[in-house]
Amino acid sequence: MEYKTPLETYTGRVSGVVISKGEKAAKVGGESVLPFHFFEGKIENRPLLALEVYDIEPQGWSESVLQPYKDVVADPIAWANKCLSYGADLICLRLMSTDPAGANAPADKAAATVKRVVSAIKAPVIVYGSGDETKDIEVLVKVAEVCDGEQLLLGPLVKENYEPISKAASAHGHSVIAQTPIDINLEKELNVKLLKSFPPDKIVIDPLSSALGYGMEYSFTIMERTKHIGVMFGDSTMQMPIIADLAAESWKTKQARENKKQGILWESVAALSLLLAGANILVLRHPESCKLMKEVIEGKI
Amino acid sequence: MILIGESIHIISKQVSESTANRNPVVIQDLARRQAQSGADYVDVNLGPARKNPEEVAGWLVKTIQEVVDLPLSIDTMNPIAMEAGLKGCKKRPLLNSSSGRTDSKQNMLPLAKKYNTDVVISVLTDRGCPPDLDSRTESIMETVAHANELGIPNEDIWVDPIILPISADQKQVRESLEFIKILPDLLPGVKSTIGLSNVSNGTPEELRPILNRTLMVMLGRYGLYSAIVDVLDPELVRLNRGEMPNIVDLIYRQMDGGAIDMASLTQEERNYVKTVKVMMGDILYSHAWLES
Numbered sequence: 348m349e350y351k352t353p354l355e356t357y358t359g360r361v362s363g364v365v366i367s368k369g370e371k372a373a374k375v376g377g378e379s380v381l382p383f384h385f386f387e388g389k390i391e392n393r394p395l396l397a398l399e400v401y402d403i404e405p406q407g408w409s410e411s412v413l414q415p416y417k418d419v420v421a422d423p424i425a426w427a428n429k430c431l432s433y434g435a436d437l438i439c440l441r442l443m444s445t446d447p448a449g450a451n452a453p454a455d456k457a458a459a460t461v462k463r464v465v466s467a468i469k470a471p472v473i474v475y476g477s478g479d480e481t482k483d484i485e486v487l488v489k490v491a492e493v494c495d496g497e498q499l500l501l502g503p504l505v506k507e508n509y510e511p512i513s514k515a516a517s518a519h520g521h522s523v524i525a526q527t528p529i530d531i532n533l534e535k536e537l538n539v540k541l542l543k544s545f546p547p548d549k550i551v552i553d554p555l556s557s558a559l560g561y562g563m564e565y566s567f568t569i570m571e572r573t574k575h576i577g578v579m580f581g582d583s584t585m586q587m588p589i590i591a592d593l594a595a596e597s598w599k600t601k602q603a604r605e606n607k608k609q610g611i612l613w614e615s616v617a618a619l620s621l622l623l624a625g626a627n628i629l630v631l632r633h634p635e636s637c638k639l640m641k642e643v644i645e646g647k648i
Numbered sequence: 649m650i651l652i653g654e655s656i657h658i659i660s661k662q663v664s665e666s667t668a669n670r671n672p673v674v675i676q677d678l679a680r681r682q683a684q685s686g687a688d689y690v691d692v693n694l695g696p697a698r699k700n701p702e703e704v705a706g707w708l709v710k711t712i713q714e715v716v717d718l719p720l721s722i723d724t725m726n727p728i729a730m731e732a733g734l735k736g737c738k739k740r741p742l743l744n745s746s747s748g749r750t751d752s753k754q755n756m757l758p759l760a761k762k763y764n765t766d767v768v769i770s771v772l773t774d775r776g777c778p779p780d781l782d783s784r785t786e787s788i789m790e791t792v793a794h795a796n797e798l799g800i801p802n803e804d805i806w807v808d809p810i811i812l813p814i815s816a817d818q819k820q821v822r823e824s825l826e827f828i829k830i831l832p833d834l835l836p837g838v839k840s841t842i843g844l845s846n847v848s849n850g851t852p853e854e855l856r857p858i859l860n861r862t863l864m865v866m867l868g869r870y871g872l873y874s875a876i877v878d879v880l881d882p883e884l885v886r887l888n889r890g891e892m893p894n895i896v897d898l899i900y901r902q903m904d905g906g907a908i909d910m911a912s913l914t915q916e917e918r919n920y921v922k923t924v925k926v927m928m929g930d931i932l933y934s935h936a937w938l939e940s
Contacts, residue, residue: 532815535934542940576932584940585932 354387355380358581361574361627362548363391364522364588366437367471368498373437375551375627376588381574382625393644394622396637397437397473397630398430399594402460403444403452411607412598412633423460424467433634434641437471439592440464445486446477454482454489461490465497473500473630475524475592480507491515502526502590503553506537513545522549524590529555529565531572538584547587551628556593558600559617566591570624591626593617598632611635619643649864649888650689650874652721652742653682654845656712658695670707676715683716686889687879689742690716692733694724701729709736721768721876727755734763741765744876745808747772748791761798768841769795770808777810781823784809785834792835802837806874811842814859814926815850818933821863829870839873852935857881862923864888865899899924 363377377391384390404420405413415433419425427438440461444452465472474490476483487501488511502524504512509525516523525541527533534554541550554569570589577585594614597603603613614636618629622640631637642648655678658664666674679690692708694701701724709720713736721742722733734741745768746756752772760767769791771777771784778784788807795805809827812820824842831840847863848856861884864875868888877884886892898917902908902924910918919938926933 531932532934535932536936539934539936539940582932 352386355384355579357381357388357578359578359583359586361577361586361588362550364500364548364551366473366498366500366522368496371469371471372498373471379578381578382623392627394626395436395628396434396640396644397439397628398433398435398634398637399630399632400426400430400438400440400464401443402440402457403450405443406449409598409604409610411610412603415634423464427464427468427470430634431468431470434637435470435631437473437628438464438468439473439475439630441475441477442486442490443477445479445482447479447482449477451482454485455493457486458489458493461499462493465494465499471500472497473502473524473590473628475502478503480505484508484511487512488515491519491521494521495519498522500524500551502551504537504541506533506540509537509541513541516549517545522551524551524553525587526553526555529557529562529569531569531576534569534573535576535582535584538587542584547583550587551590552585552587553590553592556591556596556617556621556626558593558596558603559613559620560602561596561600563617563620567620567624570621570626574625588627589625590628590630591618591621592630593621594630594632611639615639649868649872650841651687651879651885651888652689652691652744652841652874652876653685653687653879654691654693654843654876655682655878655880656691656708657693658697659693667704667708672711672714675708675711679712679716682879683718685879685882686885687718688874689721690718691721691723691744691876694722694726694729694733697724697726697729701726702732705729705733706736709733713738725752727759730756731759731763734759734765742806743767745770746791746795748787749774753791753794757795757798757800760795760804761800766804766806766839767795767800768806768808770810772810777812780820781826784823784827785830789834792838802835803839805835806839806841807831807835808841808843811844811847811863813849813851814847814933815935818926818929821847821927822929825866825870828867828872832871840871841874841876842867842872844875844877855935855938857884858919858923858938859927860884861887862899862920863927865896866903866924866927869900869903895920903928 360379361376365374374392380388419429442457444450445457476486499521501521503526504523525537556566557563576582597614603610611633662674719739721744723744743760743765746752747770771787773787778787809824848859902921925931926937
């Protein structure tokens with residue numbers, strides 16, 4: 348009897364989200380199969396690798412991950428270009444200066460920084476606020492206005508603040524990141540609510556990414572289920588690309604901070620795991636992790 | 649379906665304060681309203697009853713029976729409170745509940761025999777709530793056999809498969825349906841009950857009733873004998889009395905996967921169909937399940 352490869356057929360497709368415009372534009376998502384199932388269907392876009400840039404000198408980074416950026420941490424443009432020289436596909440600009448628990452910089456100052464970085468570099472930009480759900484409204488709305496038409500990816504939008512931020516994003520042509528606390532039901536709820544006034548091809552899901560040894564398997568499960576529900580069961584409220592924002596969590600761990608090699612591996616193993624679970628964008632910190640993931644994605648290792 | 653009114657529950661602040669002060673007004677009002685709304689039993693949930701268990705249970709039972717003529721369901725994990733409550737009952741009560749837990753087998757089940765009551769036996773074991781259908785059936789077979797050895801016949805046993813919140817575990821809803829369906833074959837003659845409102849625990853308050861009602865109809869289809877419910881929800885009572893046959897029919901059709909033309913339905917009907925879909929696990933639950 349002839350051998351026949353058992354293949355799944357899928358009913359859903361992850362929407363393709365375009366970040367930035369013109370020559371800089373990059374597309375994520377668009378696959379109609381599970382991650383890396385090239386043998387079953389089409390994966391339009393490979394996962395994208397982002398490296399982090401802060402708009403203020405980072406506090407408390409361990410020496411091994413600070414070292415590659417030592418001469419550029421005071422200048423977000425130089426830092427962003429450094430990331431691109433390390434092979435990042437795009438930049439994840441984190442507006443930590445605006446954190447009310449820290450420097451509490453005003454929204455327009457942070458927005459001006461975003462504008463400068465976006466104008467100066469030749470790659471797409473993700474912009475994360477500080478994560479303070481109230482301050483992020485001011486900050487991200489301002490960024491949306493100042494960078495009108497740049498098609499940035501803005502986040503995080505949470506259930507408490509998604510309305511004003513998505514409204515501004517919509518008015519100025521940006522995409523958004525919908526963030527929920529590692530819970531598939533809450534993830535769907537936020538998507539349902541967002542979809543009432545926002546197009547599905549401008550949303551990326553951030554289900555929160557825990558570090559290896561600190562609950563990564565929960566993030567893995569949620570990402571895996573998101574893909575199952577979206578691609579296999581065709582639930583249109585769950586068919587958005589996923590961002591795995593794992594760098595900060597990984598480098599917070601005792602293990603990553605102990606030494607350089609362990610740190611890179613700690614970040615990379617989490618990244619690889621979440622890639623297998625279905626992440627479409629990885630947010631990384633160490634250039635070596637970025638290089639390693641690029642080799643994995645390109646099938647070199 | 650026999651409805652057991654759940655409103656007299658120690659977790660309610662009013663009930664717990666009235667009980668502590670031995671003030672009968674709130675308790676008797678709840679008892680009366682539940683009786684008028686169509687309750688067949690009044691549940692008296694004492695919780696762990698750590699302080700003066702005998703006195704509290706006796707007082708509650710007496711206070712309620714002063715105003716209603718219904719049988720009571722005595723609901724506590726404290727065997728001392730349980731015994732005091734059962735002793736005071738004028739009509740044949742329901743012991744709610746015992747389980748496969750060792751302490752329950754030792755302290756609760758014998759009370760059912762001693763006072764000749766009906767008794768709820770849940771699938772809980774020393775290891776907690778069994779995670780799937782197989783382990784639930786295994787647990788209940790064992791505990792019912794133990795009850796039979798004590799001289800409690802199947803006819804006096806009300807089996808409770810335990811329903812968990814749909815927001816925490818969606819797939820067990822379908823398993824509870826399966827459990828109720830196969831129960832007559834597993835344990836001929838036993839009755840059944842379920843703490844219905846737990847399915848909507850964790851769901852926003854205003855959305856809870858439709859989950860409770862829908863699940864009641866679904867379980868009822870497979871022969872659920874009784875349920876502990878919010879009897880003060882008039883629509884739930886009307887559904888149970890067969891006064892909303894269109895909705896019941898719609899729920900059955902969606903359970904059978906029938907292609908229903910949503911456009912032809914009213915908003916209320918659409919909501920019931922969507923609720924069946926999340927119950928059956930056909931679509932992923934979220935608090936916004938009625939909105940998409």
